Amino acid sequence: SQQGEEDPQALSIQEGENATMNCSYKTSINNLQWYRQNSGRGLVHLILIRSNEREKHSGRLRVTLDTSKKSSSLLITASRAADTASYFCATRNSGNTPLVFGKGTRLSVIA
């Protein structure tokens, strides 16, 4: 079953702008992860944030997690055309359960 809901479903921005994508989920989680997928390709793991963490950074990526609101956001700063892809959040309930993916946000960065 699908847990996460991404918002917006599609986002189009100019190169250099920041892109913010949001994800909401329904049940308690052990961790939340963000993935990127280029059209027709496999998944690329971006970042993992644990349930006891509130914010995490990796290069131009910034992820926040609000467990009280059951939501997370992914911020990509200074976007580039190469950031054009679909971005998915995925949650894990416990250590050995499979990741459950959100519906994703299709990001288009226009040069």
Add this chain to the structure above:
Amino acid sequence: GAVVSQHPSRVICKSGTSVKIECRSLDFQATTMFWYRQFPKKSLMLMATSNEGSKATYEQGVEKDKFLINHASLTLSTLTVTSAHPEDSSFYICSNLHGNEQFFGPGTRLTVL
């Protein structure tokens, strides 16, 4: 991270035929693998959990007789789409689990004519 391979990467078949997709865990033994399906412009949907040496656990709505999963060894899980139909055309992605980390294969694109 762990490496997961899938074969084939792309397959086109006629309606009514069966297609087998292999998923290999290359650098560690995986007692558990997961199979996902992704329709165009949609997200990944978990189909089943493949357990080495035992029967797979299927998600609600996934027909176990249509999507046969075999996990006969600790490094190989196979998904066979039996009597494939055009609506089975999709991107199939496998994943293994190493500790608390999940690693994904590159996916197999199935097109049923």
